[in-house]
Amino acid sequence: MSNEDQVMIETVELCKNFGELEVLKGITTKVNRGEVISIIGPSGSGKSTFLRCINLLEEPTSGEVYIEGISVMEHKKDINKLRQKVGMVFQQFNLFPHLKVIDNVALAPIKVKKLDKEAVYARARQLLARVGLSDKAEAYPAQLSGGQKQRVAIARALAMDPDVMLFDEPTSALDPEMVGEVLDVMKQLAKDGMTMLVVSHEMGFAREVSDRVLFMDAGIIAEEGTPAQIFSNPQNERTRAFLGKVL
Amino acid sequence: MDGLYNAIYKNFIRDDRYMYILNGLKITIIIALAAAVLGMVIGVVMALGKTSKNKIFKALASTYVELIRGTPTVVQLLIIYYIIFGSTAVPKLMVAIVAFGINSGGYVAEIVRAGIQAVDKGQMEAARSLGMPYGMAMRHIIMAQAFRNILPALTNEFITLLKETSVSGFIALDDLTKGADIIRSMTFDPYTPLLTAAAIYLVLTNLISFIFGKIERRMRISEQ
Ligand SMILES: Nc1ncnc2c1ncn2[C@@H]1O[C@H](COP(=O)(O)OP(=O)(O)O)[C@@H](O)[C@H]1O
Ligand SMILES: [Mg+2]
Numbered sequence: 001m002s003n004e005d006q007v008m009i010e011t012v013e014l015c016k017n018f019g020e021l022e023v024l025k026g027i028t029t030k031v032n033r034g035e036v037i038s039i040i041g042p043s044g045s046g047k048s049t050f051l052r053c054i055n056l057l058e059e060p061t062s063g064e065v066y067i068e069g070i071s072v073m074e075h076k077k078d079i080n081k082l083r084q085k086v087g088m089v090f091q092q093f094n095l096f097p098h099l100k101v102i103d104n105v106a107l108a109p110i111k112v113k114k115l116d117k118e119a120v121y122a123r124a125r126q127l128l129a130r131v132g133l134s135d136k137a138e139a140y141p142a143q144l145s146g147g148q149k150q151r152v153a154i155a156r157a158l159a160m161d162p163d164v165m166l167f168d169e170p171t172s173a174l175d176p177e178m179v180g181e182v183l184d185v186m187k188q189l190a191k192d193g194m195t196m197l198v199v200s201h202e203m204g205f206a207r208e209v210s211d212r213v214l215f216m217d218a219g220i221i222a223e224e225g226t227p228a229q230i231f232s233n234p235q236n237e238r239t240r241a242f243l244g245k246v247l
Numbered sequence: 248m249d250g251l252y253n254a255i256y257k258n259f260i261r262d263d264r265y266m267y268i269l270n271g272l273k274i275t276i277i278i279a280l281a282a283a284v285l286g287m288v289i290g291v292v293m294a295l296g297k298t299s300k301n302k303i304f305k306a307l308a309s310t311y312v313e314l315i316r317g318t319p320t321v322v323q324l325l326i327i328y329y330i331i332f333g334s335t336a337v338p339k340l341m342v343a344i345v346a347f348g349i350n351s352g353g354y355v356a357e358i359v360r361a362g363i364q365a366v367d368k369g370q371m372e373a374a375r376s377l378g379m380p381y382g383m384a385m386r387h388i389i390m391a392q393a394f395r396n397i398l399p400a401l402t403n404e405f406i407t408l409l410k411e412t413s414v415s416g417f418i419a420l421d422d423l424t425k426g427a428d429i430i431r432s433m434t435f436d437p438y439t440p441l442l443t444a445a446a447i448y449l450v451l452t453n454l455i456s457f458i459f460g461k462i463e464r465r466m467r468i469s470e471q
Contacts, residue, residue, distance in 0.1 A: 057372055084378035094373035098392050108377035111387060153373075160377055 006033040014063035025219035038206035039199045041216035047199040087157030091169040093149040095141040102137040127155040147178030167198040258439040271426025279409045285348025290355025297360045315353025328418040358400045362393030402459040
């Protein structure tokens with residue numbers, strides 16, 4: 001197996017119910033190393049729940065999730081180790097408001113990985129430079145704009161050296177003029193070879209950056225394919241209806 | 248003027264009666280401080296219980312809080328003195344500290360629980376997604392933020408606790424209130440000793456407000 005084909009994330013018949021409500025109804029897919037996957041679909045179709053099942057923020061009702069070949073369901077005790085491989089960026093940023101930007105980035109590597117403080121801070125500064133926020137290291141999250149907050153959140157996730165990054169509508173809470181700066185960081189990340197699953201309504205990003213697009217509807221992957229296939233020649237009626245609304 | 252001097256002389260100076268106030272104040276402060284620390288520890292543990300997924304831990308913590316909040320402090324103090332420590336040689340001061348600590352813990356638990364639950368759910372998720380275990384996330388992310396938010400409520404609780412210690416006389420501890428009352432019973436002057444005790448409590452409660460207000464302002468500034 002070449003490195004390119006290494007499966008980073010695999011889900012098999014993944015189901016999730018909230019009480020009576022069946023939110024995921026059997027999601028089976030694979031994500032290879034370096035792939036960028038966009039997940040699109042109407043609100044309430046289960047996109048967030050799917051991402052959250054991957055790192056067990058939600059516990060799947062049935063089915064399997066594998067992270068780099070290791071069954072998450074069978075290794076719940078090691079979940080903290082597994083989560084370190086999977087970074088997550090949230091719609092609402094969820095920065096730690098009581099910590100300076102630099103400490104937001106450095107806290108987990110220091111506490112969780114028990115790495116040397118000085119090395120962690122040096123790396124945190126590099127990451128802040130990478131997302132264009134060197135000058136904000138000593139600021140508190142409340143002093144940042146939305147776009148800056150989300151870039152810090154990306155740096156914070158990257159600080160744990162994840163193999164995969166999950167993005168759940170990273171630009172949906174942003175003012176329009178700030179969407180670009182976050183997408184630029186994500187594009188650069190994709191270019192650098194990061195494996196990414198991105199739930200987004202930014203169709204431009206999905207079309208331009210992703211290797212594969214999943215269209216989710218009512219808890220299933222209703223259609224998947226390359227951006228060209230999905231955007232130019234959708235097969236599924238629902239995909240067409242959805243794209244008709246958002247494009 | 249002569250009247251005032253006479254009152255002071257009679258109540259405080261003669262036979263070194265001021266020592267009732269001074270020793271009482273010492274007892275009051277020791278009980279309040281130690282009980283506050285004990286109450287914080289118990290309160291945090293119980294708040295973790297009330298917000299825990301563990302059903303047994305949760306039920307225990309809830310029962311504790313209900314028992315404390317649903318019964319009078321004096322009754323708790325008497326039960327702990329006569330029933331729980333009844334046949335032991337534990338000093339009364341220790342009993343009082345334990346009793347008021349247990350009492351304060353019940354109220355602190357509710358304050359801390361509210362503080363924990365007021366922290367956005369996304370904070371715990373972000374922390375867990377970085378690989379932090381529950382306890383670590385609770386401490387460095389949730390509690391750290393909750394503490395800032397509950398400082399005013401905790402200030403109130405410490406003030407209440409200080410005032411509640413005035414029932415220590417029920418187990419024959421000579422705290423500030425009891426000391427003042429002893430002087431009253433010797434001099435038959437209710438005004439001077441009791442108003443003096445009230446003034447001292449007022450100074451102490453204001454001191455607590457002042458100190459916590461300072462801490463609170465410092466925390467706010469560091470986030471601006
Ligand atoms: N914790 C939860 N409890 C109950 N229902 C939930 C919960 N999380 C999500 N849901 C429901 O699951 C469905 C899918 O939600 P979600 O995965 O957030 O969709 P999407 O991200 O595609 O908009 C929605 O109907 C939502 O109300
Ligand atoms: Mg969503």
